[in-house]
Amino acid sequence: MERVETVIIGGGQAGLAMSYHLGQRGREHLVLERARVAERWRSERWDSLHFQFPNWSLALPGQDYAGDEPEGFAHKDEVVRFIEYYASRIAAPVRIGVDVTALRCAPSGVGFELMTSAGCIAARHVVIATGPYQRPRLPRWTQEPPADLVQVHARDYRSSQALPDGTVVVIGSGASGCQIADELLEAGRRTFLSVGRHRRVPRRYRGHDVFWWRREMGELDRSVDDMPAHVRPPPPLVTGAHGGYEVNLRRSAARGLRLCGHLTGVADNKLAWAEDLQETLRTGDQHYRAFISEIDAHVARTGLDVQQGPEVEDVSVDHLHSARLESLRTLDLHSEHVGAVIWATGYALDFSWIKIPVVNAAGMPQQRRGATSVPGLYFLGLQWMHKAKSSFLCGVGEDAEYIAARIMGDVSR
Template structure:
């Protein structure tokens, strides 16, 4: 097996890996980006066909390049996003090696640095950046047995309505993915049931500005930790069909049947928590709080932004909220498919170093690992709320690159053999006498 030496190995060729490569290249640090598939592979093959970015093109991009084929206030398709990263990699001349999987990273015994084992040989590296992001292993809660319905799949395997067998569809999870998939399925003529859990529900836009703008001027992108109790709350926002505020009552009016959080299964019957009304109300409170903050900002700064009083008008609760269904006989209701929009888990089995806590979560401070020489990039809340967004990961990568530069300086320092020689070279010996 071949072997080589590279100062920094970046694992992952998505947005995090390319951002890292740009900053390392700017510092002239020798590195390689290893990607087991293609650049931005998850945008290509692990998303549904109609997916668009959840943020407008002026916002969800790297600072150095705009989208060539998307209006600033438009929402890029998944293919346009993948092409954006392909183009960006060429622009910065990123040393990406596609089709190379990292199978193990171990610290070199008795010396600094790491041994990176790949499907294309071994690389000896001083630093390793894990830039694989948070969407590594689809999570399907072990609630419903595999044979309970004809088909169960994770949202990452969903492509379009025609892919599914005939019958009703239950979508579990009401973040951005679950809401958009449920809406698409209902528009295709399917009967759709949507299990709703805790969520934040920002306005798509308010007073002529996208919610991404509001989070920016209000300083909310820079929050360094989620509110207590909201660590795993999803954001229900969508760029689909030009971008719209997610409104669960409006979804119900189109025929989507809302249910509480999925809780248990037994003898063909799926049960749901009696929390739907409270969950919707908390989402409303989050929505209205952002409107309040935006109005206060406009007044404080004297901005000429049009008032939008109709944004505060909430539709009446439909019967599925006021009289929630608490159990569902899947067979009797004709449910043939369950789509689990229940997120992902990290998978760092290949990173065999002391960088994780008892639950397997990375131990780090702004991406700087507890294991010297190892870094993490692309994780939610790595340094702030915006860390998992395209622009956010770019700024996080700069911080990590600067940290690597500092460590290189420490590691390259070598004291002079004798203090006298050092003083003579500095011209200080005579003065000291």
């Protein structure tokens, strides 16, 4: 049996950040990657996707963005190259094409055994860095529409050309759903979007990108103790497409996108919508105005030298209202000639391969700043693992550094 001091599971941004900090400390370790470095960026994103945050936030420990478009938005292939180069530059000991099928405590009670597609490995420490986007979350209704209807999760959507002819229905109005719906609209596809809880923000305000403001006002550094799950707002709707434009559902509706309330059921080849569209849009607008007010208050309080506002339109006016904002209760798949449904319904974690009691009944790992109750076992790169930025490319390094210190015995439990 092969023996390694620390095994890192996952060769994406989190696993490589962990490798950097262990390498800086001269600690033996191995990174196991099921496919290729940055695999999710390669094969689980649509063709036209751009990084949702400005290029200056493309940063990992020891490597900042060095290009000539810091305020631009990199195409996903550029993000892959950035991560690939990072892995090479830090000489990360990545073993690709190795799938971890089971993780158990060692029979001796000290350390762990990893069952992999390439054999068994024993390790004193294990860092699980498989990312937050593991298994598509699909509602039970996916079994109800006719069998000949093409249904894909946003993970498997590639382009409008890859879909069959006809109307397209996008379920879910997070960042992915809104971007895909806009792309379909631009391609001339008749498109419906099921709208749920969302958070509207300006792409830029007072001379800076929204991500800059989130960092400036400390939002990215809010911890799980500051923002427990039940009070967290939805992630902001942002896109890096076309140089980073402001996602505005009302404007999309004026351009032809048909908006619906959230999906409540599927029966008799019909989709049923809740009559909550107007209220959901108003709530999104309230988030928008509140965020702008927070920025203005921050500038007034700190004396920050930025442009004068406002630079954004008043989203409270009704000039973007159209018939496409009227409540639609049902949609007949046949009469509307629907050829495809795209489920932009998010992801669930899948840690079924972990045979150690550190995951609760809801599938969530039980950890504190990445550390579990089992000595030597850690998680890294999950959403809100410790801070709002824990799953961000530019934020995961801070958690990785802490875990590396734990492994070295530099900090106490």
